[in-house]
Amino acid sequence: MRLSVLAIALGLLAPVQAHAQVTFYVTGASLLTACEKDSLFCIGYVTGVIDGLTWGQPTTLCIPDEVKNTQLVRVVKKYLQDNPGRLHLNATVQIADAVQGTWPCQK
Template sequence: MRVPVVLAVLTSLVLSFEVHAQGFASGDRAQPQTRLENGNNYLPACREFANNSHAGNAYMRGSCYGRVAAIFDVSKYLGICAPDGVSGGQMVSVVVQYLERNPARWHEAITVLIIDAMQHAWPCGRR
């Protein structure tokens, strides 16, 4: 039982960080920069996915859905008890609504925000 929980946490951590290598500046090699993927840069893409829009960045829309779906796949280990039949669009809409109600948290890691949104929407024990 512990292995899936550890895998879920590791997956979330890996998905939370993205390394961006900078180009060359003034002949000196720039150091790679790690930046946190947060609500600020995911909310627009998640909104587009939830609205079935093809505007904006397709990679970011797919990344939003992929992160939400990955967390949903291990949801029972994270205290999330969604009912049967929840669609991908519904999952992303739950995340978008949560983010829109909590703008003070947009600087936080998107993975943490997705988990919080789903736990808020579908907590275990509330049936």
């Protein structure tokens, strides 16, 4: 009996390999909160995402050259505020949607 209890206890202490995939990304909600607290972080995050989406590849983002980073941030914040039902989604997708909705590419 003692041997069985010891075997069960050791079995419970053995490492278990998890099969769940953990995914981390910034949501629209967390980006909006961060942008309301720290404008420098917000500018860096938004412009970094846009740079990442447009660097060295064809893109569907057609931001006019005269648009400043502060204007990009205002567009993204307004989009997030106007679409509360999407705040749980990935912020990168929402940044792209905000930019495409504001400055659609000319065909």
